[in-house]
Amino acid sequence: MPSADFDFSELFGPDLATSKAKTTPTSDLSGKNVMIYFSAHWCPPCKAFTPKLATFYNDLKKSNPDFELVFVSSDRDEAAFDEYFAEMPWLALPYAARDRKDALSKKFKVNGIPSLVVVGADGETITTDGRSGVSEDPSGAKFPWIPPTFAGTFPATLASKSGDVASSTLDDKNLMLYFSAHWCPPCRGFTPELVKVYNELKKTRSDMELVFVSSDRDEAAFDEYFAEMPWLALPYADRDAKSALSKMFDVDGIPSLVVLGPKAADGTRPVINGSARGEADMDNLAAFPWHPKPFADLAKTVECNGSDINESPAIIVFAESADDDEQKEIVAAVKAVAEKEKEKKGENLFFFATQAGGVVDRVRQLTGIEGKKDEVIMIKLDIPDNGGYYVSDVKDITEASITAFMNSPGERVQLG
Known part of the structure; x- marks a missing residue:
């Protein structure tokens, strides 16, 4: 289990490269937040991002020594790795450690590069979207970019056809979040089916509610689309909450349906199913809240x-x-x-x-x-x-x- 003195050799092995011929003990990472940079010399987006990341790294080191960055290479041979690593001011997983590279890619579900993961000093993953952190917070003022909590993100007031509704009235309910948009054809196909499921569930269950989280391009489109829906909605104007919720639940495409459990005493809600779209079916009502x-x-x-x-x-x-x-x-x-x-x-x-x-x-x-x-x-x-x-x-x-x-x-x- 991760702990305050997490041994980063579990991820990287005993030594990390500092240059082509030199290494340093992985134990030097103890007590630090660690960024893991998945990248490659042959990848154009990587080549564009790496100089920006180097500037960020060098500037942040001046004010915050309690972090480090480790390059994990997807280069096709060691010569390309050496050439690329020579441009970098940080550490690297030795190129020969291909098994560890593959294990790290799987552990952090790296499906494309460049990818920047931030791991805390306790070994817990803080964020897998460090790339956005560098772009949105170039000074590192909010580093290590601890994701916002659901309680701190979900608005106090929700929209309904009959007026505003306090979100606190949903605290004891299973909560579905429906990420969708008027312009999206798959959404337009799925929404009528979800309406049927919702209406049928409402006949027998008082412990559930659904909130529409809109990716519409303007408020007029939101209003038109929301008019077709029998549930609540995140107010369209609250774009920051929408973006935060999409990141929080890894919503990469729409339509997407997330099911959360009732609110706990500490304000958190357990994720019952982060990918419930396939479960929302008229033949599957009895299985709600659709555990994966x-x-x-x-x-x-x-x-x-x-x-x-x-x-x-x-x-x-x-x-x-x-x-x-x-x-x-x-x-x-x-x-x-x-x-x-x-x-x-x-x-x-x-x-x-x-x-x-x-x-x-x-x-x-x-x-x-x-x-x-x-x-x-x-x-x-x-x-x-x-x-x-x-x-x-x-x-x-x-x-x-x-x-x-x-x-x-x-x-x-x-x-x-």
Whole structure:
């Protein structure tokens, strides 16, 4: 467990590079906030950001010695690493420590570079969005950019059709936050379905409410869209709260639905499901507040178990061509393995696809199996592993065959 004297060698190993030929003990990081900079010489956005980060680092060092920065390289060879690191005033994970580089990328769910993570002296992650911190706070006045709390962000007053509502009246309720916008076609498709779900839930449950968090481009669009909704809304003018909530719940795309539990004595609300869009279904009302399942229908969502296919490896079974009975057996097998893996705290997500279209077709295309739509196919997609994937040659999908493929997926193929 992280502690006040966290040993950063758990992340970086015993030594860090200070130059091409010199090192320093990782123990020198003890008691400091540590920025971890994922970057590469070949990456144009990295090359543009690195000089800005160097200026920030050098200026902040003058007033705040209790931090350090460690470069974690995605360079393609050591010569490129050496050339790039020579431009930098900070430390680096030795290039040869590729296993630690991969482990750090997975731990902090780094899906693109440049990425800047800030870890506290206790080893706890403070923010994975340090890049925005450098851009928005170039003097470092707010460093280490401790994220705002929900209690400090959520407004005291919410909008409704009949007037303002005190947000404190929702303290004892499960709270859904609906991130959406009038201009967004997927949002326009999902909102009517969510209205049905909300209205049906309201008939039997007094312990829930929903608040619209708008990404509309102006207040007129917000007003038009909100007029279609039966729930509450964050006041459109409160753009700072909107931005803070989007960051707080890692909302990278819309529509997005987050479910929080009732307010605790300290003002916090537990996150029940940070990716509940796929759960908000008329056939799933009894399962509210929709604790995350370790499996999902790929046609409905790329998220399950609190993560998505961009963040975690995923076992996916494509069964669009199977008949109803075979599909039921396949889905049952996927669910059974997923539940067992959840108990073991396994890293894999599990998806089934029983209908074509949308993201199902897109994943088929990306993995080169779009020409086999008349076959049942199982793959492992590992985007966090630099876009790797694996294709099973097994056609009889059972708990045993899924488990065997998960444990030994075979030859790795690189996404193009």
